[in-house]
Amino acid sequence: xxxxxxxxxxxxxxxxxxxxxxxxxxxxxxxxxxxxxxxxxxxxxxxxxxxxxxxxxxxxxxxxxxxxxxxxxxxxxxxxxxxxxxxxxxxxxxxxxxxxxxxxxxxxxxxxxxxxxxxxxxxxxxxxxxxxxxxxxxxxxxxxxxxxxxxxxxxxxxxxxxxxxxxxxxxxxxxxxxxxxxxxxxxxxxxxxxxxxxxxxxxxxxxxxxxxxxxxxxxxxxxxxxxxxxxxxxxxx
Amino acid sequence: xxxxxxxxxxxxxxxxxxxxxxxxxxxxxxxxxxxxxxxxxxxxxxxxxxxxxxxxxxxxxxxxxxxxxxxxxxxxxxxxxxxxxxxxxxxxxxxxxxxxxxxxxxxxxxxxxxxxxxxxxxxxxxxxxxxxxxxxxxxxxxxxxxxxxxxxxxxxxxxxxxxxxxxxxxxxxxxxxxxxxxxxxxxxxxxxxxxxxxxxxxxxxxxxxxxxxxxxxxxxxxxxxxxxxxxxxxxxxxxxxxxxxxxxxxxxxxxxxxxxxxxxxxxxxxxxxxxxxxxxxxxxxxxxxxxxxxxxxxxxxxxxxxxxxxxxxxxxxxxxxxxxxx
Numbered sequence: 001x002x003x004x005x006x007x008x009x010x011x012x013x014x015x016x017x018x019x020x021x022x023x024x025x026x027x028x029x030x031x032x033x034x035x036x037x038x039x040x041x042x043x044x045x046x047x048x049x050x051x052x053x054x055x056x057x058x059x060x061x062x063x064x065x066x067x068x069x070x071x072x073x074x075x076x077x078x079x080x081x082x083x084x085x086x087x088x089x090x091x092x093x094x095x096x097x098x099x100x101x102x103x104x105x106x107x108x109x110x111x112x113x114x115x116x117x118x119x120x121x122x123x124x125x126x127x128x129x130x131x132x133x134x135x136x137x138x139x140x141x142x143x144x145x146x147x148x149x150x151x152x153x154x155x156x157x158x159x160x161x162x163x164x165x166x167x168x169x170x171x172x173x174x175x176x177x178x179x180x181x182x183x184x185x186x187x188x189x190x191x192x193x194x195x196x197x198x199x200x201x202x203x204x205x206x207x208x209x210x211x212x213x214x215x216x217x218x219x220x221x222x223x224x225x226x227x228x229x230x231x232x233x234x235x236x237x
Numbered sequence: 238x239x240x241x242x243x244x245x246x247x248x249x250x251x252x253x254x255x256x257x258x259x260x261x262x263x264x265x266x267x268x269x270x271x272x273x274x275x276x277x278x279x280x281x282x283x284x285x286x287x288x289x290x291x292x293x294x295x296x297x298x299x300x301x302x303x304x305x306x307x308x309x310x311x312x313x314x315x316x317x318x319x320x321x322x323x324x325x326x327x328x329x330x331x332x333x334x335x336x337x338x339x340x341x342x343x344x345x346x347x348x349x350x351x352x353x354x355x356x357x358x359x360x361x362x363x364x365x366x367x368x369x370x371x372x373x374x375x376x377x378x379x380x381x382x383x384x385x386x387x388x389x390x391x392x393x394x395x396x397x398x399x400x401x402x403x404x405x406x407x408x409x410x411x412x413x414x415x416x417x418x419x420x421x422x423x424x425x426x427x428x429x430x431x432x433x434x435x436x437x438x439x440x441x442x443x444x445x446x447x448x449x450x451x452x453x454x455x456x457x458x459x460x461x462x463x464x465x466x467x468x469x470x471x472x473x474x475x476x477x478x479x480x481x482x483x484x485x486x487x488x489x490x491x492x493x494x495x496x497x498x499x500x501x502x503x504x505x506x507x508x509x510x511x512x513x514x515x516x517x518x519x520x521x522x523x524x525x526x527x528x529x530x531x532x533x534x535x536x537x538x539x540x541x542x543x544x545x546x547x548x549x550x551x552x553x554x555x556x557x558x559x560x561x562x563x
Contacts, residue, residue: 048460071466078461084321085456085511095454099466102450143465 001059003147003178004045009053011201014040017053018203020196022180024146027173029189029209030182032198033222038182039079039151041198045180046076046149057147071099074147075140079155079182081132086123089116089135096142107142113168114138115161129156137165141172148172150181154188163236166191189213197221245509252519256303256526263299263529264291266536301427301490302532302543303525304435306497308487309333310524311445313498314516315480318456319473320375323506324558325384326498327484331391332367333495336488337419338395338402339363345406357434360489361482367391368481396420422494422544424532431490441483442521448475449514456511494528494544496551501527503558 004022009015015037022028030038043049047062047070055062057073065073075096083092093116094107111117114134119127124135133156140148154162166188169179173193189195189209197204197212199221205212215226265271271279271287279287313326327333343349343359374387403416417423451472454462463469487494501524502516509515528543531550535541 043460046464048463067463067468068466071464074464076460076464078458083457084323085506087453087457087511091453091512092457095457095465098450098454139465 002056003058004180005054005056005059006041006045007054007056009041009044009051009055011037011040011044011049011051013201015044015051015201018198018201019053020203020206022178022194024178025173025176026178026193027169027191028178028180028194028196029192030180030196030198031184031186031189032204036198037201038198040201042076042149042151042180042182046074048076068099071145072143073145074149075143075145077136077140077148077150077153079151081129081136081156083125083132086125088121089124089127089138090120092124092135093138093142096139099143106144110138110141113141115164130158130161133157134161137168141168146177148177148179148181150179152182152184154181154183154185159234160236162188163234167236186213186218240508240510245515248505248509248515248519249522252522252526256522256529259526259529259533260299260303263302263533264295266533267295297429297432298424298427298532299529300429300432301435302424302528304432304438305424305487305491305494306501306524306526306528307442307521308435308438308483308524309494309497310501310520310527311442311517312480312483312487314502314513314520315445315452315476315483316498317502318452318513319476319480320384321456321458322384323503324499324555326496327364327480328493328495328498329385329392329555330367330371330388331395332364332371332481332484333488333493334392334395334399335367335370336360336364336485337493338398339366339485340489341399341402341419345402353430353434357437357486357489361485363395364481364485364488367395368477372477417542419492420544421542422492422547423542424491425540425542427490435486435490438483438486441479441486444475445479445517448472448479449512449517452476452513452517453511456513492544495548496555497524497527497547499558500551500554 001024002021003024006018006020009018018041030041032038040049044051045055047055057065090107090111093110094104097103097105111120114137116134116138119131124132133153137153140150153165157165170191173179192209194207195209195212196206204221205217218224218226261273261276264276269290275284275287276291278284279291282288309327316325316327316330317323339359339362340356343355348355370391371387375383399419400416451467454465454467455469455472459469502520505516505519505523509519531546532543535543535546
């Protein structure tokens with residue numbers, strides 16, 4: 001069984017005939033320059049954007065899955081966290097349980113896991129950008145969905161929280177769930193099981209990080225010269 | 238600042254008590270003052286003079302005031318969740334003006350005498366047209382500027398339609414009063430017939446009741462809500478229809494009464510937080526209480542129309558909100 005199948009997915013002017021298969025229990029990174037179609041691909045995979053081609057979750061065509069069931073099967077984290085109303089952090093995270101009949105199960109653990117217990121009663125529209133992003137990740141985790149689709153989960157986070165999210169992602173994967181996340185910092189790619197490179201809306205390469213992130217390809221896709229050099233290395237204590 | 242859990246707990250009983258007190262006051266105050274004992278006697282026809290005043294004048298007026306207030310406040314709450322903008326409301330977006338224009342066109346064309354249903358149907362048609370125009374002009378999740386500018390344009394346009402129809406189709410001596418009624422809103426001379434026209438508001442409110450939780454999710458983003466298991470397309474369609482029908486029915490019986498849909502949900506949100514499961518019932522009751530209170534104020538001030546009172550209260554409040562947002 002595959003966790004996610006994208007078969008010839010297309011969106012006019014944004015994504016061209018992308019096919020991709022993710023096995024359960026894998027941590028997959030989606031990389032590419034700005035405007036290469038990463039967010040679009042994640043939205044298609046999450047069933048939030050209509051497009052050509054087919055999407056399957058756990059071998060089921062998306063069209064056969066009722067909306068409420070989708071809320072339990074996959075979680076999507078948007079790139080931007082905008083909140084107009086002052087819901088408390090706890091109540092936003094609890095929204096992750098909507099498709100489970102609002103049973104509030106596991107909310108406290110998720111809050112604690114993302115270092116949000118101290119902020120749980122604060123209004124979410126008064127938080128910093130990074131804190132808001134952690135709230136969105138917590139809400140996605142609260143769904144307990146086996147497929148997690150995260151759009152730039154690390155971009156707004158400080159270095160410690162970014163490393164913690166990567167550790168968390170690894171745990172989730174070990175528990176048999178599947179993560180597809182877009183990221184810009186290629187230095188973090190060594191944590192991933194697989195890297196998918198998008199370029200101008202097309203799938204350019206997919207495979208092991210060491211196999212895919214070659215100097216030649218990085219030069220072609222990003223227009224940069226890659227060098228391996230010793231430098232500052234940051235790890236959790 | 239988060240609202241305290243205590244405020245959330247006592248909000249519903251307090252609002253209900255407030256409404257009950259205002260209801261008694263509304264029945265008692267007037268040219269002939271009636272105390273609670275005489276109101277009681279009048280309701281059961283033990284006091285014929287009081288009974289006539291209550292059953293012919295004050296009770297229908299009170300009923301219409303409550304229904305109008307509940308409808309406009311709930312409609313405002315829904316629009317704020319829909320547009321993810323706490324400044325959205327039926328008055329500012331021009332939906333009320335659409336309802337008034339629809340009603341006035343029906344009156345001007347002389348269709349109203351045919352059936353009791355014509356007036357609310359025309360108001361609903363007008364309001365739906367205005368809602369459609371807002372949707373086209375200001376897309377979902379629109380910026381405050383776009384929403385308000387779309388509202389300004391629609392209000393001006395629809396106000397002009399209302400004035401034009403009234404000035405061409407009504408006799409001149411009653412023209413001014415009619416224009417004032419529809420543009421400023423009022424509760425004068427409301428009868429049981431108006432109460433009957435507005436009664437479907439109760440049904441619309443009942444349909445809104447279970448949508449509180451999905452509205453929470455929608456108010457934080459449509460795509461997010463969809464991914465969490467909300468059928469966003471269906472929810473949005475329902476919310477728009479309900480908000481429009483609520484506003485249209487209120488407008489069909491009381492003209493355009495401004496700012497209720499803006500102030501009531503906003504104040505309640507400050508008091509009990511943004512969760513719609515609480516805000517839906519509170520807005521219905523709070524909206525009823527607010528319009529009854531404004532009507533009382535207007536009567537105490539020597540017959541000021543309720544729409545003028547809500548605008549006198551709401552105008553400064555709106556400016557304060559804009560300042561806070563900026």
